[in-house]
Amino acid sequence: MFMNANLFEPGKSKPERVFVQSAAKQNTRFDGRKTSEFRDVKLNFGADWGTVTVSMGDTMVLAQVSYDIGTPTSARPNEGTLHLNVDIKGVSYLDEAQATYDQRSLTLNSLLERTFRSSRCLDLESLCIAVEQHVWCVRVDINVLNHDGNLYDASTIATLAALMHFRRPDVSYIDDQIRTYSERERELMPLLFLHYPVSVTYCVYKSTPQPLVDPTLLEENAADSIIVLSFNSYQELCTLNAGGTAPTNVRTIMQCAHSAARRSKALVQFVRKALELDMEKRQQSKHVAGLIDLLDGSLSKFSFKRLMEQEQPMEVDAVQPSQASRAESEQKPEKMTIEEQSQAGQKPAVKDDSSWLPEGNDVTQEQQNTEQIVKENAAKNTKATKSKPNRGKNKAGKKQAAAKKQNQSDSEEEATHII
Amino acid sequence: MSGRLELLSEQGLRLDGRRPHELRHIKCKLGVFEQPDGSAYMEQGNTKVLAAVYGPHQAKAKKTEGNELIINCQYSQATFSTSERKNRPRGDRKSQEFKMYLQQALSAAIKSELYPRSQIDIYVEVLQADGANYAVSLNAATLALIDAGICLNEFVVACTASLSKSNIPLTDISHVEEVSGGPKLTIAALPSAEKIAFMEMSERFHIDQLETVIETAMAGCREIRDILEAAVKEHLIHIGSAADWARVC
Numbered sequence: 210m211f212m213n214a215n216l217f218e219p220g221k222s223k224p225e226r227v228f229v230q231s232a233a234k235q236n237t238r239f240d241g242r243k244t245s246e247f248r249d250v251k252l253n254f255g256a257d258w259g260t261v262t263v264s265m266g267d268t269m270v271l272a273q274v275s276y277d278i279g280t281p282t283s284a285r286p287n288e289g290t291l292h293l294n295v296d297i298k299g300v301s302y303l304d305e306a307q308a309t310y311d312q313r314s315l316t317l318n319s320l321l322e323r324t325f326r327s328s329r330c331l332d333l334e335s336l337c338i339a340v341e342q343h344v345w346c347v348r349v350d351i352n353v354l355n356h357d358g359n360l361y362d363a364s365t366i367a368t369l370a371a372l373m374h375f376r377r378p379d380v381s382y383i384d385d386q387i388r389t390y391s392e393r394e395r396e397l398m399p400l401l402f403l404h405y406p407v408s409v410t411y412c413v414y415k416s417t418p419q420p421l422v423d424p425t426l427l428e429e430n431a432a433d434s435i436i437v438l439s440f441n442s443y444q445e446l447c448t449l450n451a452g453g454t455a456p457t458n459v460r461t462i463m464q465c466a467h468s469a470a471r472r473s474k475a476l477v478q479f480v481r482k483a484l485e486l487d488m489e490k491r492q493q494s495k496h497v498a499g500l501i502d503l504l505d506g507s508l509s510k511f512s513f514k515r516l517m518e519q520e521q522p523m524e525v526d527a528v529q530p531s532q533a534s535r536a537e538s539e540q541k542p543e544k545m546t547i548e549e550q551s552q553a554g555q556k557p558a559v560k561d562d563s564s565w566l567p568e569g570n571d572v573t574q575e576q577q578n579t580e581q582i583v584k585e586n587a588a589k590n591t592k593a594t595k596s597k598p599n600r601g602k603n604k605a606g607k608k609q610a611a612a613k614k615q616n617q618s619d620s621e622e623e624a625t626h627i628i
Numbered sequence: 629m630s631g632r633l634e635l636l637s638e639q640g641l642r643l644d645g646r647r648p649h650e651l652r653h654i655k656c657k658l659g660v661f662e663q664p665d666g667s668a669y670m671e672q673g674n675t676k677v678l679a680a681v682y683g684p685h686q687a688k689a690k691k692t693e694g695n696e697l698i699i700n701c702q703y704s705q706a707t708f709s710t711s712e713r714k715n716r717p718r719g720d721r722k723s724q725e726f727k728m729y730l731q732q733a734l735s736a737a738i739k740s741e742l743y744p745r746s747q748i749d750i751y752v753e754v755l756q757a758d759g760a761n762y763a764v765s766l767n768a769a770t771l772a773l774i775d776a777g778i779c780l781n782e783f784v785v786a787c788t789a790s791l792s793k794s795n796i797p798l799t800d801i802s803h804v805e806e807v808s809g810g811p812k813l814t815i816a817a818l819p820s821a822e823k824i825a826f827m828e829m830s831e832r833f834h835i836d837q838l839e840t841v842i843e844t845a846m847a848g849c850r851e852i853r854d855i856l857e858a859a860v861k862e863h864l865i866h867i868g869s870a871a872d873w874a875r876v877c
Contacts (some may be wrong), residue, residue: 312728319725323830404832446838449813449829452732456823459842470835 220430229431234416240266240425245468247423248359250513252370252480254487258397259375263367264510266425267357272349272367274375278338278387279346289336289344293321293351295364300356317360320448321351324365324406324439328447331372332401339382347375347400358425361437365408370480372400374487404441407476408448409469411436415455420465422472436465440473475517483511635792635805643804644673648792651800651848654855656768658775658863664751666776670768673802674758679768681776683748697740698747703727703765705754717753726762729826733766733816736825737784738773748778759803760788762828766816767852774860783856784825786816787848789841791833797844815845819853822846 219225236244248266255261259274281288295317297310325331336345349371351364376397379390411420412432420436421428429435434453441447446466451457635642642648652673661667666681687698703726704718717723734750750772752765763786770784790801790810798805806812811831817824833841 311724315721315724315728318721327830328832406832440835441832444835445832446829446835447832449827451824452729452826452828454732454735456736456818456821456825458823459839459846462824462827462842463839466835466838 218430219427225427226431229428230414230416233414233419233421233428236417236419238421239427242423244419244421247472247513250366250476250479251510252366252483252513253510254370254374254483259371261367261371261374262354263363263370265357265359265363265423267355268359268363269354270360270363270367271352271354272364272371273352274371275348275350276375276377277346277348278343278380278389281337281341281344285333286341287337287344288333290346291326291331291333292346292348293318293325293368294348295321295351295353297353297356297360299353313360316450317364320361320408320437320439320450321364321368323448324408325349325368325372328404328406328439328441330402330404330406330441330447332403335401338380338387343382343387345377347372347377356426358427358429359410359423361408361410362423365406365439366476366480369405369407369477370483373402373405373480373484375400404443404445404447405477405480406439406441406447407473407480408437408439409465409472411438411465411469413453413455413457413461418461420461422468436462438466438469440466440470442474442477444470444474446470476513479511479513479517482516486511486516635790635798635808635810636794636796640796642798644802648796648798649844649847651787651851652802654852656771656856656859658771658860659867664772664776666772666774666778668768668771668775670764670771672760672764672767672800674756675754675760675764676756677761677764677768678753678755679765679772680751681748681769681772681778682751683776684743684746684778687745687747695744697738697743697745699731699735699738699740700747700749701727701730701734701769702749702751703730703754704752705757705761709754709757726765729762729816729828730766730769733784733786733826734769734773736816736823737770737780737782737818739779739781742779748773757803759801759806760786760814762786762814763788763800763816767856771856771859775863782818782820783853784816784818785849785852785856786814786826787845787852789813789815789845789848791837791841795837797837797841799844799848811841813841813845815842815849817846817849819846819850 220229232238233244238244240248242248251264253262257273260272262269262271264270279290281290295314297314297317331347336347338344349368351367353360353364376399378392379395379398381388381390409422410424411422412424412428413420413434413436414431415433421432424432424435432453433455434451434457436451436457437448438446438450439448449462449466451462636648640647642650644652646652652675653671655671657669659667660669660678661680664680664682668679670677670679684697702718703723705714705723707714707717718727730750730752738748750769752769754761754765766784766786770780773780787799788801790798790805790812792798792810798810801810801812809831811829811833813829814827815824816826827842
């Protein structure tokens with residue numbers, strides 16, 4: 210053991226702290242990022258359902274979902290269980306003292322617990338086989354493979370992606386007999402979600418009012434306080450944790466909250482997209498990556514930057530819906546004129562939106578067309594625009610068929626909300 | 629959520645008859661023990677907490693990290709504090725967590741530059757748990773620190789807040805309200821500076837409500853601060869009365 214082993218970890222010594230503080234004051238970071246810039250998130254799925262690695266810079270986390278049939282608790286006899294466990298022994302070389310190790314695993318465990326369990330992100334009632342007798346017990350094991358700051362975000366993304374990727378076998382319960390069906394007999398079933406939470410982490414320094422997002426280990430250790438916020442894609446706050454030696458004010462927290470809400474939305478979109486691409490890949494070829502491939506850097510991974518680049522217009526859409534819709538209608542003028550011409554004869558008649566649409570049109574076009582129509586005869590169709598939620602527009606932009614499944618659970622979530 | 633109870637009646641009263649912005653009744657006393665350097669007892673509704681402070685004293689050589697002050701906290705909950713007997717008073721995940729959060733909030737309040745190479749031990753014991761355990765523990769710890777004569781930047785006080793189904797913010801939630809499934813936000817604040825030393829939240833609500841809920845909790849903190857301040861003044865008059873301080877005030 211080192212005499213002053215705390216110096217072993219970056220960011221614990223005083224000169225380092227002073228250095229990071231002064232750099233933060235000048236809005237510079239050591240890896241050249243801006244204060245509000247994230248590291249690229251890379252996602253990779255393993256051969257088994259529910260095996261995911263997530264890397265953000267040098268931070269790497271492996272999440273693995275396992276399942277079992279067990280008995281429910283007496284307090285909730287009709288609900289399955291979700292158990293989360295974080296293992297940070299992989300980076301225990303950092304913790305020379307038991308206290309720091311305890312603290313780290315404690316905060317991480319409690320964050321995950323609150324993000325996924327107390328916010329009730331899984332529909333646990335759907336995991337019930339027979340009330341008071343048999344339920345599915347889902348367990349997520351999160352292994353930290355390397356720690357370069359922001360374990361919080363990496364592990365929540367990994368947990369969410371693993372749970373969304375996970376498939377369980379179908380089961381039937383007849384005459385007190387449980388029968389599980391193998392993959393060949395019946396298709397495997399995904400878990401049902403009520404909402405999709407992801408966390409975003411900020412570091413606050415005494416020297417500057419501007420918080421740093423997605424800190425590295427050096428920045429995290431030198432920080433005066435750390436703010437972790439979990440949001441789901443509907444901008445609902447699921448977990449919040451802020452604390453440290455430097456008190457923060459309400460404004461900083463609100464500022465973080467707003468940007469975290471946007472970031473979470475984009476992250477969930479990214480995870481969905483990566484899942485879809487993974488499904489396509491699975492259907493095409495039989496070879497899928499094993500554990501070694503997962504940890505190896507050579508394999509092509511789903512990168513946030515690359516995947517979300519194409520989504521850029523959609524993100525704009527999310528921020529400023531009015532502008533984006535204007536841009537959309539501007540893009541489409543030629544098409545519309547053609548359609549207008551073809552329909553010139555029928556125009557005066559009051560039409561059902563769907564009746565005149567050519568079949569096989571994808572959802573996006575349908576939406577754009579309706580928008581155009583709305584502009585033309587605004588008075589007639591105001592109802593249609595009002596009932597169309599903003600959120601729906603974003604989703605419609607996604608053309609993948611697989612997205613439909615997710616949308617279903619989305620609407621379910623909305624329904625529960627209203628209740 | 630379907631399983632969630634409505635926390636407000638039609639008349640706008642809560643389960644225990646309080647109005648949404650009303651705190652529970654607070655009773656506190658400083659200097660309840662002779663042996664420790666500082667101690668305090670605090671009652672907020674049915675939540676009852678004892679706190680004791682030892683120090684500042686010389687830190688153990690092993691622990692010193694440069695010149696810094698070590699704040700050592702212990703949170704324990706009596707086995708008889710809950711309706712179902714607890715197996716052990718401390719060491720479980722929840723109390724470990726609370727202990728850490730106490731440390732965080734107190735380190736933001738104590739003027740640590742005045743106590744280099746020293747250590748302050750704070751022991752908190754929850755005698756009866758009826759919601760907002762962390763908040764009441766922190767308030768008791770603050771009083772005990774004041775009783776021990778340790779320099780603070782300001783009173784650090786904590787308060788909880790929740791949100792009823794009809795989006796009306798509630799201050800200082802009790803155990804029944806806690807378990808009925810609403811969101812729970814705990815803030816430890818330095819009320820005069822309007823700074824937040826520690827904040828924790830679970831369950832979920834929309835971002836638009838966040839600011840109002842934080843504001844409610846902060847207002848609760850300010851109210852509690854006034855009560856604690858009055859208690860400290862009264863205590864000082866009381867112990868000083870032997871030297872005729874009471875007449876001077």
